[in-house]
Amino acid sequence: MRSARIMTRKSLLVGSGLGLLALITGCSKPAAGAAGPSPSTSAAPHAWSYDGAEGPEHWGALSSDFGSCSSGTAQSPIDVGGGSGLTPVPLALAYAASVGEMTDNGHTTELRALTAQGITVGGKQYAFKQMHFHAPSEHTLDGVRFEAEFHFVHQADDGGLAVVGILAAVGAANAAWAPFTDGVPAAASGQKVAAGVVDFPALFPASLDHFAYDGSLTTPPCSEGVRWLLLETPVELGAGQLATLRAAHAGNSRPVQLLNGRDVVVVDQ
Numbered sequence: 001m002r003s004a005r006i007m008t009r010k011s012l013l014v015g016s017g018l019g020l021l022a023l024i025t026g027c028s029k030p031a032a033g034a035a036g037p038s039p040s041t042s043a044a045p046h047a048w049s050y051d052g053a054e055g056p057e058h059w060g061a062l063s064s065d066f067g068s069c070s071s072g073t074a075q076s077p078i079d080v081g082g083g084s085g086l087t088p089v090p091l092a093l094a095y096a097a098s099v100g101e102m103t104d105n106g107h108t109t110e111l112r113a114l115t116a117q118g119i120t121v122g123g124k125q126y127a128f129k130q131m132h133f134h135a136p137s138e139h140t141l142d143g144v145r146f147e148a149e150f151h152f153v154h155q156a157d158d159g160g161l162a163v164v165g166i167l168a169a170v171g172a173a174n175a176a177w178a179p180f181t182d183g184v185p186a187a188a189s190g191q192k193v194a195a196g197v198v199d200f201p202a203l204f205p206a207s208l209d210h211f212a213y214d215g216s217l218t219t220p221p222c223s224e225g226v227r228w229l230l231l232e233t234p235v236e237l238g239a240g241q242l243a244t245l246r247a248a249h250a251g252n253s254r255p256v257q258l259l260n261g262r263d264v265v266v267v268d269q
């Protein structure tokens, strides 16, 4: 456990995120069109990837919609370690077991819950939209990259986005995560997968201590105004479970971005 460390910081904003969530899922490949919310923009999705001519260093030039990927100054992911900031704002989970459904958007596998879930951050409510993974992790902890990272994407009524990131290390097989990892291969083949009952609270580590900072989507269009909450404690998944993730989407991780003077708040709770 650490005590809260204080550094100066800009506001832990949650920008007006209207449309951001749609953009998150706007890269869905046409074959997966039956899944998830429809993009609110009329722009056709632009191809992007994690290497080569459409890789992260080129995202900003691939489309006029992706400009933030190269010109943004509050991008994600970042390396976290030391903390700073104003008064830590506590995170509370409002999750329960729910039937889950999985789809693949061509870049990752997404899990949705069929009943309402969410979080509160300093009393503000955010509804859970979808969870997906990156392998290896996108955020690094004191320079250390983990085997995988899960992103629980939430949206408030005002459109603001809050993403809870959970790092994953190799360890014992994790039964709570099995409904997701078991469904990844079928989803990757283009099917909508019924994940059965997912014990959502059990997907989280015991401690909700986390790093909070203002960042962006880690995929095009890299929109900023995203409240990030990266949990300090990783979850453990079995080697086979992690291999399943990599088999579907290996290397779907954006490199760490410059902090550019942003503050990172350590929230111990």
Ligand SMILES: [Zn+2]
Binding pocket: 132, 133, 134, 151, 218
């Ligand atoms: Zn993500």
